[in-house]
Amino acid sequence: MMLEAFKWDRRYELGLEQVDAQHHRLVDMLNALVEVVTEQRHASDEEILDLLDGLEAYAREHFSDEEMLMADWGCDPRHVAAHTRQHQIFAEQIRVARGEYLAAGRPRDILELLASFVTTWLSFHILGSDRDMAGQIARIKAGQPAERRSLPEHDQEGGATRILVEAIGRLYELMAERNLALAAARDELAELNAHLEQRVAERTAELQKALAEVERTREQLLQSEKMSAIGQLAAGVAHEINNPVGFVSSNLGSLQQYVGKLTDLIDRYDARLAALNPPEAVREEIRQLKKQADLDFLRSDIGDLLAESMEGLDRVKKIVRDMKTFSHVDHAEWQEADLNEVLESTLTVVWHELKYKAEVVRQYGELPRVRCLPAQLSQVLMNILVNAAQAIERSPGRIVLATRPHAGGVELVIEDNGKGMSEDVARRIFEPFFTTKPVGKGTGLGMSISYEIVKRHGGEIRVDSRPGEGSRFTVRLPAEPPEAG
Structure with a gap:
């Protein structure tokens, strides 16, 4: 069936000047939409959205005025409630159609369905509920009860026709309710899909993190x-x-x-x-x-x-x-120590290696005391600091020392802006006898000894580095090492 414009005739005149004028304006807007759908005139996506927004806004204004008019004249509350619900469904139907139009990629067939539905629905609404409203207001003006009708009046309106109009109006109301329910179900399904995608993404991220942790643990075991x-x-x-x-x-x-x-x-x-x-x-x-x-x-x-x-x-x-x-790292006496103090004492020992090469930036946090072998940890820190100084080849050099509590223990970070190291070198840095220094300049045991000391303290040592970007050594130690007992 070809979509046609809403044709106004005397049947739609209610005798209420404000309501009839607003009906004419609404019909003009609906017919503008019909012209766009039937391609009688071209409109951009923005113009179509403006037309839908204007139609919804004007409909709400008109419906508000009608509802206020019924309240002012004291129309039957049951009629007012039913009438108001029809208004709400009409406005909501336009909103849903606008959402469907955007969600589906702006197809014109959705606009055609909307225009066909609204024009038909509006004709039966005017002939049914609006005409009933006008009749109630006329009776109230004449001093009669809003819902009381004489037999001649009923015959004049055509009882059978009126019953049919009301039935078809109710049918369209049910169709609108169904459409709204379908749209709500679609929105709920879309939300569930988005939720599911988010959960899948979160679960995938968790699995990837777990796999990375397994791989890191495997490498540590090896x-x-x-x-x-x-x-x-x-x-x-x-x-x-x-x-x-x-x-x-x-x-x-x-x-x-x-x-x-x-x-x-x-x-x-x-x-x-x-x-x-x-x-x-x-x-x-x-x-x-x-x-x-x-x-x-x-x-x-x-x-x-x-x-x-x-x-x-x-x-x-x-x-x-x-x-x-x-x-076999010597088993000295275990004792509780403040690792900030251990780090400071180590700095004093290696200061001659650092003072001409780099600025030392201290970022110490409040640390819990940890049970450790301070002399051995000082050896670890000394190895890292000396390597950091030797890696700095440009001015200004910078070495950052940071300490903080971590997972029931402490974390120490030593970061430099030196030449850095490749991924292969970083992977082998803790291997015994591995060194990048010239022959005769290093034994290649310093960092492997450091690794062994940290391990025997129940901790872990990690290096992150890139060529030209410096290196960062992270040492994590528990407050109570398993070997300390």
Whole structure:
């Protein structure tokens, strides 16, 4: 059936000047919508929405005026209640259609259904409820009861026609109620879908977080097992090296003394020889022997060789000592300590490494006292601070020290603006003997020892770093380590 404009005729005249004028205005707006739907004139999406908004607003204004008119004249309350409900459904139907139009991507068929429904509904509403309202007001003006009708009056209006009009009006009211219920169900379903999507997203995020935590725990277990195996190896190697290193060190010390005595003896021989004034041939023979032996070079070089040997041996001793420390951190006495104070005392020790390289920014929080081995934790902090200073290559350098309570314990963060490290280096930073320093500049045990100390305190140590962006070391320790008992 082709949609047509609302055709006004005398049947719709109620004899109420204000109401009839408003009906004409509403009909004009409805017909403007019909023209858009039937493409008799072009309208943009914005113009269509303005038309729907204007139709809804004007309908509400008209309905409010009608309801006030019925109240002022004292129309039958039951009629007023039913009439008001029809008004509410009409206005709500326009609102729902507007929402459907936007939700469905602005299709014109929704506007066509709306225009067809509203024009038909309005005709029966005027012929039914509005005409009944006009009849009640006319009777009240004549001094008659609002609902009392004489038989001639009833015959004049056409009883059968009026019953049909009222039945069709009620049918359209039921259709509007159904549409509203469907729209409400759709909105509820959309809300449930959005809720479900949000819950799925939240659950997915929780699972991803759990998987990440499992992966991190797995890596920690692998790291722990690797550390334990390497620790046993390091203990054996340190034990095997320690004895030969001991007697080599002792022998080198003795050799240094012996060489000193020999060079002193040669000096005395030279002095005595000069005093005896031997024949020139003897002196020449001795000079040739010294030249052949390159005695002057030997005397100067042997001291350097011994000094370098002692330095190298000291380095071997340090490596052995670090390996022993790594394999079995000494069990000193556990005690309660303020880690802010431990950090400050460590800063004092390494200040010469930091003062020319970086500004140190302290961000200390109020910390609970923790049971720990302060000297060992100081060693951990010292390793991190020295590495931070050495990583700073540009000015101004900056090292931030932050402490705060965390999960029944404490958290210490040391962050620098140094050169940072790659993902591969960050992943291997706690491996024994791994170092990025040139040969001879580091043993590669400092951070692995730090890892072992923190682990034996029941804590964890983590590094976050990117090349060119600096590094951040985070140490978390429980207030009461399991090993402290």
